[in-house]
Amino acid sequence: MARGGHHGGGFHGGGHHFSGGSFHGGGFGGGSFHSGGYHGGGYYGGGFDGDSEDTIVSIAVLVLVGLGYFGYSVAMGYVPGMNLINLGIFIVSAFFYYLSLKEHDRITGIYNLNYRTMGFAKVQVWKADYKNYAPGDSASDKVSWAAKSGNKYRIAFYDRDFGEENIRKVKELIKRTPKIIWMRSIVWLIIGIISGISTLFFYEVVIPYFEHMEMTDEAFAFIDELVFYLPAGVTLLCAISCYVLVLVRDNLLHKCALRIVEDNNAAFERMLTEGSIASMLSKKWYYNNCPNCGSDAKKDMRFCNHCGSSLEVNDISKEQVGAVHRISAEAENNGEKPEIIRHTD
Numbered sequence: 001m002a003r004g005g006h007h008g009g010g011f012h013g014g015g016h017h018f019s020g021g022s023f024h025g026g027g028f029g030g031g032s033f034h035s036g037g038y039h040g041g042g043y044y045g046g047g048f049d050g051d052s053e054d055t056i057v058s059i060a061v062l063v064l065v066g067l068g069y070f071g072y073s074v075a076m077g078y079v080p081g082m083n084l085i086n087l088g089i090f091i092v093s094a095f096f097y098y099l100s101l102k103e104h105d106r107i108t109g110i111y112n113l114n115y116r117t118m119g120f121a122k123v124q125v126w127k128a129d130y131k132n133y134a135p136g137d138s139a140s141d142k143v144s145w146a147a148k149s150g151n152k153y154r155i156a157f158y159d160r161d162f163g164e165e166n167i168r169k170v171k172e173l174i175k176r177t178p179k180i181i182w183m184r185s186i187v188w189l190i191i192g193i194i195s196g197i198s199t200l201f202f203y204e205v206v207i208p209y210f211e212h213m214e215m216t217d218e219a220f221a222f223i224d225e226l227v228f229y230l231p232a233g234v235t236l237l238c239a240i241s242c243y244v245l246v247l248v249r250d251n252l253l254h255k256c257a258l259r260i261v262e263d264n265n266a267a268f269e270r271m272l273t274e275g276s277i278a279s280m281l282s283k284k285w286y287y288n289n290c291p292n293c294g295s296d297a298k299k300d301m302r303f304c305n306h307c308g309s310s311l312e313v314n315d316i317s318k319e320q321v322g323a324v325h326r327i328s329a330e331a332e333n334n335g336e337k338p339e340i341i342r343h344t345d
Contacts, residue, residue, distance in 0.1 A: 012220040014207040016228040018080040081199040086232035090196060093232075096239035097189055100246050104185045107249060109157055110174065111184065113167045125170070127250055128152035141264040142344045146257035151250050153257035161342060162264045169263075173256045181248055188242035192235040199231035268342060285313040285324045299325055 074082045109123045128147070138147045144166065146153040155170060157163050174182050206227050210220065288297055290304035290311060297304060297311050304311060313324050 012211050014211060014224050016203055018204065081203050086199065086229055089232040089236050093192060093236045093239035096243045100185045100242040103246050110170060113171055123157045124154055125253055126154035139258060139261045141261045142342055144257060144260055146254055146261055151254035153254045155257050155260060166260055169260055170256060173252060177252060181245055185242050188238045192238040195231045195234040202231050203228045285326060286311040287313060288323055288325055
């Protein structure tokens, strides 16, 4: 049957059917490849017994030869469901998968946000090293940081002071954004691999259903090409989606890191302020009894419960020691300012 033509009842013939003859003949399964230099010669007989560098070179040569032979087989029509066009699509897909997977380790921390285990390892999500940025170009809370331009960042879940809060904010980010953004890259890779393998038989299984349908030559020609290239197209789409989502995740996490750093710095400043206020309060003295109405005053009271008068002592030198008290436990520190420590290890 000719591709795209009507034959005795309106049937069509697909243009990408695999003949199968050459693939099983001497070119691939014959003796030249198996009995030549690779089996009886240097690569099999002793190439892998040398040092590690020779081994790497040997493996590289074998891989290149294998890829070259596979490309030749595709070009000659020896591989079912494959031609040079969809082979090129698979090569482009592999490149995008490579770009995606080499970045995957940076964000694996978001898939196990369990604070109880964070302190045992430096679990974090990050992009780039903070030391490459000047303080004016980035914001930092001493542990987490984010560049002010670009999307470089680090969110530390192991932070002893703010780790639990950092985890909460990243969880909120994940919850309010589409789930597909946070799907693991390996899932996209698996889908791509399945689609790539299916190209070996997909066309031969699907196209017969369309060959027996009545349709115009133009419609069948379109479906014929669509069915043949569909597995390669799905693989490429998954690969590009995987890479684009890496960029989207980095953009979202960078914005989250900026907010985390700002909030953590504000919280630390608040801790310092509260500590300063506590230190100032610890220096003040208060009456045990209201100087206005004589009512007993509890140890944590600054004003009388009965008349509302202030219990603060204006001049401690004129008062008896047993008649006054300090309001806070910091009295034991002789009014020294409490030390606020930021853990950065």
